[in-house]
Amino acid sequence: MLKIRLKRLGRKKRASYRIIVIDSKKRRDGKALEEIGFYxxxxxxxxxxxxxIKSRLQQGAQLTPIVKFLMDKTLNHQ
Incomplete structure (x- = not known):
């Protein structure tokens, strides 16, 4: 199953994240199928x-709660 989730970057206590599409069985910072955002x-x-993101959701990918929150926040500001 594909998940749309965060991948941690940056140094200690200065984290930033990429929003990626990855197989749910892979580790958090593993090789992504596609990078689709930044936070x-x-x-x-x-x-x-x-x-x-919408095309991946139609293919059966699932959002994690954090990414769902970020997406809702972004869509409400547009």
Whole structure:
């Protein structure tokens, strides 16, 4: 099963995240099938490729709760 989830980047206590599509059985920072966004919790910066996310959801991928929250927040601001 495919999941759309966060991949941690950055140094200690200065984390930023990429939003990726990955098999649910792979580790958190494993090789992604596709990178579809970016989230920086320190600056509250969020970039999402909405078309890519929607196409992956139609293929059967599932959002994690954090990514679902970020997506809802981004769609409400547009």
């Amino acid at each position: 920086n919790p320190l600056t509250k910066e969020t970039k999402l490729n909405i078309e890519s």
